[in-house]
Amino acid sequence: MTARLTARDITLRYGERVVSTRLSLDVPDAAFTAIVGPNACGKSTLLRALVRLLQPADGQVTFDGREVGDYPGKALAKQLGFLPQDPLAPEDIKVRQLVGRGRFPHQGLLALWSAQDERAVTRAMAASGVSELADRPVQELSGGQRQRVWMAMVLAQQTPYLLLDEPTSFLDITHQYQLLGLLAGLRDEGRTVIAVLHDINQACRFADHLIAMRDGRVVAEGDPSKVVDSALIKEVFDLPSIIVPDPVTDTPMVVPTLQGD
Structure with a gap:
C-alpha cells in the first residue's frame, strides 16, 4: 500500500480539550477510505488536520513527504479538495x-x-x-x-484527493447511493477519496479501506471484509449485532440485535 497523505503521532486539540493523542495513519492512494465511529470521536477533527485547517499540537501531517503546512495555499488546494460538515x-x-x-x-x-x-x-x-x-x-x-x-x-x-465530511448529510436515500456510487467511480479512475460516513453498511459496501475510530483513536483499519465483525461494532458503537453478507455486494452488513421495549 502506497500513501502520499500520512499522519504521524499527531496530537489534536481545541484549546485545552485534547481530541486525539499520538494518532498515526496512512491514507492509501487510489482508494475509497471511509472513516466511521460514534459522534464526537474525532473523525471531523482528523479530516481538518489532514487538510491543515487544524495544526497538530504535536506530530506531523505530510503529503508527498512534505508537511502540509509548508505548501503554498493554491498548491495544496490543487491536490486536496475538502468538503466540511x-x-x-x-x-x-x-x-x-x-x-x-x-x-x-x-x-x-x-x-x-x-x-x-x-x-x-x-x-x-x-x-x-x-x-x-x-x-x-x-x-x-x-x-x-x-x-x-x-x-x-x-x-x-x-483534485486527485477528495476529503469529505459527511457528504451524504441531508440527502435522501436515492441521492446518498448515487453520490457514493459517484465517489466509487472516481476511485476506480485513480482518485483518492476519504469520507466520514455515519452509515456503517454504506461504508462497507462502497469503501475498500475502513478506519474505525473511538475516543480519538483508531480502533481498526483495513479492508471492511477483514476488519468488520460483531466485536468491532460492539467496541466502536457499543451496539450488539451480527454480521451477514450484503445480498447485493457480499460485503459485511451489520444487523443490530438490540431489542426495543
Missing part, C-alpha cells in the same frame, strides 16, 4: 457561481475564466445532478440540494 454560502450567490469557486486554485493573478474552467464546472454540476439549478440562489435550495451543490464545487476543483 457545515459549509456556509455567501448571501445571494447562485449555484453556478458557487460551483465556480472550486476553480480558484487553477486561476492565475488575472483570474481569467477559461474554457477549461467552464467545462469543469459544467461537468461537476452534471455529475452532482444540479445542472437544472444553475441559476437558482443557493439560499433558496433545500438542504439536500445545497449539499449536492457543495459537492459539485469540490468536484470542479479537480
